[in-house]
Amino acid sequence: MVDLKDVNKTLKAFNDIVNTKKHNPFDKKGSLKVGVDLGTSSIVLAILDEENNPVYGSFEFAEVVRDGLVVNYIEAVQIVTRLVQEAEEVLGVELTEAATAVPPGTLGNDYKVVSNVLESAGLTVTTVVDEPSAAACLLNLDKGAVIDVGGGTTGISIIENFKAVETMDEPTGGTHMSLVLAGYHKVSVKEAELIKRDREQEKTTFMIIKPVVDKMADITKQFLSEYPVEPLFVVGGASYFDEFAAVFSKYLGKDVKRPDYPQFVTPIGIAIASKQ
Missing domain, CATH: 3.30.420.40 (ATPase, nucleotide binding domain)
Known part of the structure; x- marks a missing residue:
């Protein structure tokens, strides 16, 4: 069942982190959940703790994706690499894996390219989820x-x-x-x-x-x-x-x-x- 108050609390915490460019306390011995969203107008990096509390977040406006397709591969890799490196400096930990998402119905090479962007940025892709299902995850x-x-x-x-x-x-x-x-x-x-x-x-x-x-x-x-x-x-x-x-x-x-x-x-x- 959707608890919009709880969802909005998480979103506000994440937005505050993005704006301050700081991070919330987390257990460095625990595992972090990392997500990279390659959007049409921006690329967003989201990092949560094991209980899905926001730890760190950042984004950069970009025009590297059009209608769900990566149209500027090199710039996409550069931006993801930059966002990950900045996160590692702030958090003091190495990020080695992440999940990403594709529009529903994405198949073949278009599906693989999104994963390839993360892999070229030095990340192991743990999950590729379709975007509405990702939204449903947060909304419960x-x-x-x-x-x-x-x-x-x-x-x-x-x-x-x-x-x-x-x-x-x-x-x-x-x-x-x-x-x-x-x-x-x-x-x-x-x-x-x-x-x-x-x-x-x-x-x-x-x-x-x-x-x-x-x-x-x-x-x-x-x-x-x-x-x-x-x-x-x-x-x-x-x-x-x-x-x-x-x-x-x-x-x-x-x-x-x-x-x-x-x-x-x-x-x-x-x-x-x-x-x-």
């Missing part, structure tokens, strides 16, 4: 749906027994929000990204990109019409706007919950899955 969601709004796509996954069993992935995500902002403000996409992330401009920005959110909600409604499940959770970096979940709730006619710091749900879930 045994049945329901995860709506993952990333940089490139909106993925809707039906969860049963903590695993994704049905999934739809639509190419509408945070990048499309940035394109709309770029057109509205007559600036570059990179400048639009900065506007999108500026919390002081959030209300105005949300009004501008709301048609994109409406489209995401409509896509979700159509898919879930065949799967009348609850509870419903929206995660992913592009869903961080305060009014985001309310738009989905209105479209779906059901309560859609969004954890705090939704951009960190999947990375922490990957770390949890690393030792399962």
Whole structure:
């Protein structure tokens, strides 16, 4: 059963670590759970203790993945290597293994490349989990749906027994929000990204990109019409706007919950899955 208060407590602790670039106390004799999330707009490193308490976390904005595919292998390896080395310096321990994740339905070489990135960064890959199942790990969601709004796509996954069993992935995500902002403000996409992330401009920005959110909600409604499940959770970096979940709730006619710091749900879930 999902305890959103407990989930949000974990997310806040992780976010605080990311912002302070410090670490929480941990037993150096115990084992750590490490997760690496290669996202469309950033790469996130999440490290937990044996009881799934956040120990350390960091991220770096990057454009090395597009629609779940690694499009800049060398830069991806360099960033993961850098994040791991920084973590080792802060924690005073060597990190030798980690888990990672792929979009559901990823097969063949595309599946292997994600693991290869970690291995080229000096890590042994313990687990490769699909992203919605990773989110379900943190949420402790045994049945329901995860709506993952990333940089490139909106993925809707039906969860049963903590695993994704049905999934739809639509190419509408945070990048499309940035394109709309770029057109509205007559600036570059990179400048639009900065506007999108500026919390002081959030209300105005949300009004501008709301048609994109409406489209995401409509896509979700159509898919879930065949799967009348609850509870419903929206995660992913592009869903961080305060009014985001309310738009989905209105479209779906059901309560859609969004954890705090939704951009960190999947990375922490990957770390949890690393030792399962």
